[in-house]
Amino acid sequence: MNFLENIRLALSSIKASKMRTFLTMLGIIIGIAAVVTISAIGNGGKYQIQKSLEQFGTNRLMVYMNWNDQKSFSSRDYLTDRDVEAIRNIKGIEAISPIYEDYSSLRILDKTIDVILIGSNSETDVINNVEMISGRFISQQDVDNHNYSIVISQKEAKELFGQQDVLGEKVTMNSYVGPVDFTIVGVYHHEDSPFGGNVNGGRGQIYVPIKTIMRLYNQTTYYGINLKIEDRNEMDAIGQQVLALLNRLHNSQDKYMTFNLEEAMETVNGVISTITMVLAMIAGIALLVGGIGIMNIMLVTVTERIREIGVKKAIGAKRQVILLQFLTESALISLVGGIVGIVLGFAFASLASALLKMPPQISIAEVLLAAGLAIFVGILFGVYPASRASKLDPIEALRYE
Amino acid sequence: MIEIKNLSKIYKTGNISVTALKNVTLKIEKGEFVGIMGPSGSGKSTFMNIIGCLDRPTSGLYVLDDKTIENMSDNELAEVRNNKIGFVFQSFNLLPRTSALKNVELPMVYAKVSAKERRSRALEALDWVGLGDRTHHNPNELSGGQKQRVAIARSLVNQPAIILADEPTGNLDTKSGEEVMEIFKKLNKDGVTIILVTHERDIAEQSKRIVTFRDGEIISDELNDREAKLKSDPA
Numbered sequence: 214m215n216f217l218e219n220i221r222l223a224l225s226s227i228k229a230s231k232m233r234t235f236l237t238m239l240g241i242i243i244g245i246a247a248v249v250t251i252s253a254i255g256n257g258g259k260y261q262i263q264k265s266l267e268q269f270g271t272n273r274l275m276v277y278m279n280w281n282d283q284k285s286f287s288s289r290d291y292l293t294d295r296d297v298e299a300i301r302n303i304k305g306i307e308a309i310s311p312i313y314e315d316y317s318s319l320r321i322l323d324k325t326i327d328v329i330l331i332g333s334n335s336e337t338d339v340i341n342n343v344e345m346i347s348g349r350f351i352s353q354q355d356v357d358n359h360n361y362s363i364v365i366s367q368k369e370a371k372e373l374f375g376q377q378d379v380l381g382e383k384v385t386m387n388s389y390v391g392p393v394d395f396t397i398v399g400v401y402h403h404e405d406s407p408f409g410g411n412v413n414g415g416r417g418q419i420y421v422p423i424k425t426i427m428r429l430y431n432q433t434t435y436y437g438i439n440l441k442i443e444d445r446n447e448m449d450a451i452g453q454q455v456l457a458l459l460n461r462l463h464n465s466q467d468k469y470m471t472f473n474l475e476e477a478m479e480t481v482n483g484v485i486s487t488i489t490m491v492l493a494m495i496a497g498i499a500l501l502v503g504g505i506g507i508m509n510i511m512l513v514t515v516t517e518r519i520r521e522i523g524v525k526k527a528i529g530a531k532r533q534v535i536l537l538q539f540l541t542e543s544a545l546i547s548l549v550g551g552i553v554g555i556v557l558g559f560a561f562a563s564l565a566s567a568l569l570k571m572p573p574q575i576s577i578a579e580v581l582l583a584a585g586l587a588i589f590v591g592i593l594f595g596v597y598p599a600s601r602a603s604k605l606d607p608i609e610a611l612r613y614e
Numbered sequence: 615m616i617e618i619k620n621l622s623k624i625y626k627t628g629n630i631s632v633t634a635l636k637n638v639t640l641k642i643e644k645g646e647f648v649g650i651m652g653p654s655g656s657g658k659s660t661f662m663n664i665i666g667c668l669d670r671p672t673s674g675l676y677v678l679d680d681k682t683i684e685n686m687s688d689n690e691l692a693e694v695r696n697n698k699i700g701f702v703f704q705s706f707n708l709l710p711r712t713s714a715l716k717n718v719e720l721p722m723v724y725a726k727v728s729a730k731e732r733r734s735r736a737l738e739a740l741d742w743v744g745l746g747d748r749t750h751h752n753p754n755e756l757s758g759g760q761k762q763r764v765a766i767a768r769s770l771v772n773q774p775a776i777i778l779a780d781e782p783t784g785n786l787d788t789k790s791g792e793e794v795m796e797i798f799k800k801l802n803k804d805g806v807t808i809i810l811v812t813h814e815r816d817i818a819e820q821s822k823r824i825v826t827f828r829d830g831e832i833i834s835d836e837l838n839d840r841e842a843k844l845k846s847d848p849a
């Protein structure tokens with residue numbers, strides 16, 4: 214008995230009771246749709262975290278003053294250029310940049326936009342994953358000479374100038390000490406945050422030489438330093454070294470801390486994975502119920518066709534022929550249900566993602582897995598009815614009324 | 615080719631046991647045309663089912679083509695039913711919602727005949743029973759006589775050595791019954807062994823040998839005089 218013949222038989226039997234088959238399928242459809250939806254949303258969340266991590270900059274370690282201990286700070290505890298140079302000598306550090314950030318706004322003529330001002334040295338672009346479109350990033354010379362250079366993204370360029378080709382243009386920055394003119398030396402690629410435009414109130418980041426801004430505001434110390442580490446496995450070890458070094462230089466204890474965003478994100482990722490798994494398992498229960506529905510309807514089908522089974526056996530059908538016929542039928546019902554479920558699940562996931570403002574993530578592997586799961590359920594719950602059919606005594610089956 | 619010795623069949627339902635066959639001994643040679651008669655409940659169908667390898671005896675010996683049926687597995691019996699035996703039932707037993715052609719093809723599906731050959735042999739068989747123009751009709755679109763002829767086409771399509779017919783004319787009018795009997799006679803002429811159960815004397819009269827059952831036992835087994843006469847005196 215060949216495979217195609219079995220499919221044909223299964224189809225004709227399904228056709229003979231469409232409504233019933235559809236209702237049976239519904240269990241599988243709902244189960245698979247739920248599994249697909251949940252895992253797609255879960256993956257979307259993880260993708261989003263990964264994406265924002267990349268935007269933030271990977272292998273990034275932040276050293277900062279322990280704010281819990283703020284009252285005991287004395288002026289000698291603040292971080293200085295001497296600390297920066299000392300840390301730079303630790304092996305395995307790819308880039309280092311002291312932190313100075315502030316809210317500010319840029320203006321040309323009557324147009325003003327709010328921005329986040331980032332004091333940069335020539336390495337900040339490496340740490341922040343800045344991708345230049347035109348011009349250059351802040352250079353060492355800019356820093357040393359206290360130049361009034363500024364790097365903005367193409368988003369700010371468009372908002373201020375209506376175009377991207379803005380190198381050499383001047384913008385006015387509203388600072389605490391009055392308006393200051395900066396010259397645009399570079400434009401970088403702006404990428405929308407995967408969390409939508411609401412982070413930092415939609416402000417874009419602009420880069421100016423750190424020394425320029427600090428002299429403007431009359432500052433000489435920092436409360437944090439950003440590091441990019443060459444090898445991510447070394448991040449903890451290097452973090453410890455940095456803390457030890459700072460404690461030694463400042464002759465202090467527990468005044469500094471490190472923060473590894475990647476590690477924090479991984480924790481969140483783990484939580485999302487767990488939640489997704491638990492939800493998917495609950496959805497799996499729906500699938501189980503669907504499978505029981507298949508078993509139930511297959512038992513009914515077998516009973517209805519007992520005479521037919523008897524006839525087939527009388528003219529020479531072996532056990533496995535009957536077994537395979539009914540297994541094919543249950544597997545087909547659940548496969549079709551599974552495919553509909555996958556399509557529906559994808560639709561639900563897209564809808565949910567649109568509402569949550571994040572991209573749904575469905576991989577081919579998962580689609581195949583879901584389809585395989587559906588067939589598996591069909592076969593698993595089809596085995597009992599099919600084996601009952603195959604073991605029927607031909608005489609009793611022929612005599613059945 | 616069929617050899618039966620001291621064959622018994624006892625049905626047990628709860629505490630009650632019914633002896634359907636009692637020490638039946640019989641030999642049927644290749645090419646015979648045997649009519650089986652007897653009152654209702656005398657064990658005719660039980661006997662046919664055992665000969666057809668659909669059922670196993672409680673005790674006794676059944677040898678078919680030098681093979682003892684007792685030692686065969688269910689799958690081996692299925693194979694025997696598929697290629698040595700053709701069944702024709704009183705109630706036709708065609709698959710519903712399945713065309714005459716597909717019904718006739720079915721035994722060949724189990725015999726793993728290729729789709730192309732299946733089709734041509736099924737068409738040939740349907741043509742042979744006079745239904746060449748009804749191949750795509752489903753059973754519910756056929757008359758009783760036509761259904762029985764489809765069933766006969768199905769029974770002979772794997773070229774079995776034996777055709778077993780349990781009251782094949784029981785549900786048919788006289789004319790259709792006659793047509794069916796003509797087909798059996800034609801098959802028998804081609805060398806197929808035919809064993810046929812019937813209640814009707816004049817149907818049994820058309821066979822060459824009549825075996826009569828009563829209460830699970832053979833009470834008579836004789837050559838059919840009329841047939842014998844016809845044979846010895848063809849004029």
Ligand SMILES: Nc1ncnc2c1ncn2[C@@H]1O[C@H](COP(=O)(O)OP(=O)(O)OP(=O)(O)O)[C@@H](O)[C@H]1O
Nearest residue numbers: 625627632633634653654655656657658659660661
């Ligand atoms: N599955 C069964 N369980 C119990 N008893 C049975 C079973 N099948 C047949 N019998 C009994 O065995 C006896 C012979 O039955 P069988 O069907 O062989 O008779 P038959 O000669 O074919 O009768 P009929 O002419 O009415 O078809 C009957 O008494 C019947 O009740």
Ligand SMILES: [Mg+2]
Nearest residue numbers: 658659660780
């Ligand atoms: Mg009977």
